[in-house]
Amino acid sequence: MGTADTSIEHATQGTADTAARARAAIRSGQFDGHTSGLAGRHVQGNVVILPAAWAGEFLDYCTANPQACPLLAVTEPGDPMLPMLGEGIDIRSDVPRYRVWQHGELAATPTDITSLWRDDLVTFVIGCSFSFEQALLDGGVPLRHVAQGRNVAMYRSNRATVPAGRFAGPLVVSMRPLRPDDAERAGRITARYPRVHGAPVHAGDPAALGIADLGRPDYGDAVDVLPGELPVFWACGVTPQAALAAARPELCITHAPGAMLITDWLNHQLADH
Numbered sequence: 001m002g003t004a005d006t007s008i009e010h011a012t013q014g015t016a017d018t019a020a021r022a023r024a025a026i027r028s029g030q031f032d033g034h035t036s037g038l039a040g041r042h043v044q045g046n047v048v049i050l051p052a053a054w055a056g057e058f059l060d061y062c063t064a065n066p067q068a069c070p071l072l073a074v075t076e077p078g079d080p081m082l083p084m085l086g087e088g089i090d091i092r093s094d095v096p097r098y099r100v101w102q103h104g105e106l107a108a109t110p111t112d113i114t115s116l117w118r119d120d121l122v123t124f125v126i127g128c129s130f131s132f133e134q135a136l137l138d139g140g141v142p143l144r145h146v147a148q149g150r151n152v153a154m155y156r157s158n159r160a161t162v163p164a165g166r167f168a169g170p171l172v173v174s175m176r177p178l179r180p181d182d183a184e185r186a187g188r189i190t191a192r193y194p195r196v197h198g199a200p201v202h203a204g205d206p207a208a209l210g211i212a213d214l215g216r217p218d219y220g221d222a223v224d225v226l227p228g229e230l231p232v233f234w235a236c237g238v239t240p241q242a243a244l245a246a247a248r249p250e251l252c253i254t255h256a257p258g259a260m261l262i263t264d265w266l267n268h269q270l271a272d273h
Contacts, residue, residue, distance in 0.1 A: 018042065019086060022262045027093045032111050034151040034258030035096060040134045041267055043196070044260035045072050045085070045125035046237035047095055048244065049113075049253040052077040055122035057165030061243060062124065064162040068171055068239035070127035070195045072263075078119035086264030091123045097256040099241075104248030113253055121253075126237045127196035128260050129174050131267045132189065139189050141182045150221035151258035152176065154236050158210025159201075161239060169243035172218070173201060173209060173233040177225040183232050190234065195270045202233045209233060219257040 022039040025031045035044055050058055055077070062069035073084050075091075082089040092114045100108040100116065110116075129152070133143055145152045152174045159171040178186055183203050191199035206214055214231060215222045219238050225231050244252050255261065 019262050019264050020088070023086075023089065023094045026096050026262075027090070029111060032096045032259070035260045035262060036130050036133065036151060036258060037146050037149075039262050040137075043072070043085075043263045043265035043267055043270060044128045044130045045263060046128050046240070047091065047098075047253075047255040047261050048124040048126065048240050049091065049121050050124070050249060051118070051251060052120045052122055054166070054247075054249045054252075055124075057167055058124065058240070060164035061161075061167035061240070062126065064164050065239065067194075067198055067201070068161060068235040069237065070197065071124065072127055072195065073123075073125040075123040077122050080117060080121075080123070082123065082125065082261075082263075085125060085261075089261070089263070091261070092117050095255050095261050096259040099254045099256050101244065101249075101252040101254070103250055104245050109256060116253065125261060125263075126240065127270075128237050129197050129234050130260060131196040131270060132193040134267050135189050135193065135271070136186055139185060141178065141186045141189070143176055144223045145176070145221065148223065150223060152220050153214070153217040153222055154219035154238050154257065155206075155209070155211045155214075155233075156218045156242060157233075161243065166247040167240075167243040169239070169246050171201070172236040172239040172242055174220070174236040175206075175214065175217075175231050175233050177223060177229040178232050179229055183230050186232060192271045193267075194272065196267075197235045197237070200232050200234050203230050206231055206233075
């Protein structure tokens with residue numbers, strides 16, 4: 001597990017059946033890895049599932065921090081289906097790997113949460129930077145983690161998010177090393193995608209974000225920053241996981257870092273023209 005079959009790997013033409021095939025492989029257990037580059041022209045989403053008693057405050061937190069937590073969809077309590085994002089999407093089975101948190105502690109990392117589902121659970125789907133990566137590649141901006149088949153490197157920064165109710169925590173950032181000319185182009189491209197984190201929040205010295213060692217990301221995989229390259233940082237949809245860990249709800253279910261929900265939406269539909 002953890003690798004896609006050839007038909008899935010090359011299913012990047014941007015049709016609804018492309019996303020459906022990827023989700024079918026995930027649902028059947030054929031694929032349980034990170035989804036960067038999978039169904040590459042489709043919008044992917046970070047997932048947070050909470051009891052209804054916590055959902056209102058979490059909605060307020062996302063609204064207060066739109067760059068890190070850009071909401072794509074919110075369900076009614078107890079409804080596991082997400083028809084607004086794609087035909088037949090079932091949040092209980094269509095994420096490659098989940099993280100189950102109990103009172104802030106990681107309790108399990110299943111590939112299916114059907115047995116854990118409750119009538120009071122609310123699903124939030126939050127925009128993911130994977131959605132602007134295809135635009136970067138199309139614009140000639142190389143992405144080392146994609147080329148190497150790795151998950152993007154993510155770090156807890158020293159920037160605080162805006163608190164809401166019981167939710168507060170640091171801004172988590174994703175990093176991509178780029179040459180200065182590519183970094184400038186990447187900033188222009190990603191600024192057109194505010195619903196999937198938008199423009200970078202920082203480029204250059206990681207110490208300005210409180211990051212001591214780029215080789216030791218808090219989430220994801222490390223990649224080399226070569227001489228002459230800048231580390232470029234974007235707000236990351238893993239940010240809510242830090243706030244959730246601090247708030248310690250009795251139950252919370254998230255995606256595993258890099259293992260996203262693949263929707264039927266196309267990335268270009270999120271671009272501001």
